[in-house]
Amino acid sequence: MNVVVDFAFSRIMELCMYDVNDFTEGLESNPIYYENLQLSKSMKTFKYICSNIPGPGCNMDNYVEQFCGCNCRPNCEPISCPCIKQQGLNYQNGRLLENIICGDSSKAILECNSKCSCVRACSNKLVQNGIKYKLEVFTVKNKGLALRTLETIPRGSFVCEYAGEIVSEEEAIKRSKNLTKDDMNYLFILNEHCASGIIQTFIDPKYKGNIGRMINHSCDPNLTMYPVRINNSIPRLALFANTDIERLVELSFSYGTSSNCDTGNKKACYCGTAMCTNYLPFDTSVFL
Numbered sequence: 001m002n003v004v005v006d007f008a009f010s011r012i013m014e015l016c017m018y019d020v021n022d023f024t025e026g027l028e029s030n031p032i033y034y035e036n037l038q039l040s041k042s043m044k045t046f047k048y049i050c051s052n053i054p055g056p057g058c059n060m061d062n063y064v065e066q067f068c069g070c071n072c073r074p075n076c077e078p079i080s081c082p083c084i085k086q087q088g089l090n091y092q093n094g095r096l097l098e099n100i101i102c103g104d105s106s107k108a109i110l111e112c113n114s115k116c117s118c119v120r121a122c123s124n125k126l127v128q129n130g131i132k133y134k135l136e137v138f139t140v141k142n143k144g145l146a147l148r149t150l151e152t153i154p155r156g157s158f159v160c161e162y163a164g165e166i167v168s169e170e171e172a173i174k175r176s177k178n179l180t181k182d183d184m185n186y187l188f189i190l191n192e193h194c195a196s197g198i199i200q201t202f203i204d205p206k207y208k209g210n211i212g213r214m215i216n217h218s219c220d221p222n223l224t225m226y227p228v229r230i231n232n233s234i235p236r237l238a239l240f241a242n243t244d245i246e247r248l249v250e251l252s253f254s255y256g257t258s259s260n261c262d263t264g265n266k267k268a269c270y271c272g273t274a275m276c277t278n279y280l281p282f283d284t285s286v287f288l
C-alpha cells in the first residue's frame with residue numbers, strides 16, 4: 001500500500017515539475033519541446049493525453065478488457081505464446097517486421113496485454129510502451145505546427161500514436177459541421193475492411209489528444225499508420241517509420257487516399273514532395 005502511495009506521490013511531484021515548454025505536460029517519458037510558437041486559440045484549451053480515451057457517443061462496451069492473457073514468463077516465444085500464435089508475429093528486435101512494412105497492411109496487429117504474465121520488455125509489447133525517440137514541435141510555412149525528430153529513427157521503429165477522443169459517428173458529424181476551409185482538421189476516420197463489412201472508428205485529438213495531432217500530411221510520407229489492438233477491440237493508431245528518418249526531418253503520414261469532394265472544402269497540400277497530388281486527402285463521409 002505504501003509503495004502505491006509513494007509511487008502516486010512521486011508521480012504528482014514529477015507532474016508538478018514538468019518543463020513548461022514540454023508539450024506533453026510531463027506525461028510522456030521524454031519531454032517534447034516547443035519554443036516560441038504561436039499557439040492557435042484551440043491549443044489554449046487543449047489537454048494532453050497519451051492514448052485514446054472515450055469521448056461523446058463512444059460505445060463503452062468496447063472499452064472493457066476483452067482479450068485473454070498469456071502465461072509466458074519472462075518473455076514470449078513466437079512458437080508457444082498464444083497471443084502471437086493467434087495473429088502471427090509483429091515485431092523483431094523492437095521493429096515492425098519487414099513483410100508488414102512492405103505491404104501486409106491487412107494484418108491485424110495484436111500485442112500482449114495487461115492480463116499477460118510477460119514482462120514490460122516483452123518482444124510483443126511495443127506501442128503500449130510509448131514514445132522512445134526525442135521529438136520537437138516546430139512551425140512550417142503554410143502548414144502551421146509540425147513535428148520533427150531530434151535523432152535518427154530507423155525504419156520499422158514505432159514513433160507515436162495518433163490518439164484522441166473516440167467519438168460516435170453522430171458526434172464526428174457534429175464536430176465537422178462547423179469547420180471552415182481555413183480550420184485545421186484533426187478528426188481521423190479509420191475504415192477497416194473485414195468479413196462483416198467496414199468498421200469505422202472516429203478519433204478526434206482536437207480538444208484532447210497526443211503529439212500525433214501535430215503531424216502533417218505528406219503524399220510521400222516517412223511514417224505509416226497501423227491499427228494495433230492491446231486490451232480491447234478499439235484500435236490504437238500506431239505510426240511506424242517506413243524508412244530511416246534523419247535528425248531534424250519533419251515527420252509525416254498520409255491522411256488517406258480520397259480527395260473525392262467538390263464541396264469547396266478541398267485544401268491545398270504543401271507537402272512539397274514530387275508525389276504531391278496538390279490537395280489534402282479528405283473523407284467526405286462526415287462532412288454532409
Ligand SMILES: C[S@@+](CC[C@H](N)C(=O)[O-])C[C@H]1O[C@@H](n2cnc3c(N)ncnc32)[C@H](O)[C@@H]1O
Binds near residue numbers: 143185216218280
Ligand atoms: C492534424 S493537423 C496537423 C497539425 C497542424 N499543422 C497544426 O498546426 O496543429 C491537420 C491540419 O494541418 C494542416 N496540414 C497538414 N498537412 C498539410 C499539408 N501537407 N499541406 C497543408 N496543410 C497541411 C491542415 O490545415 C490540416 O487540416
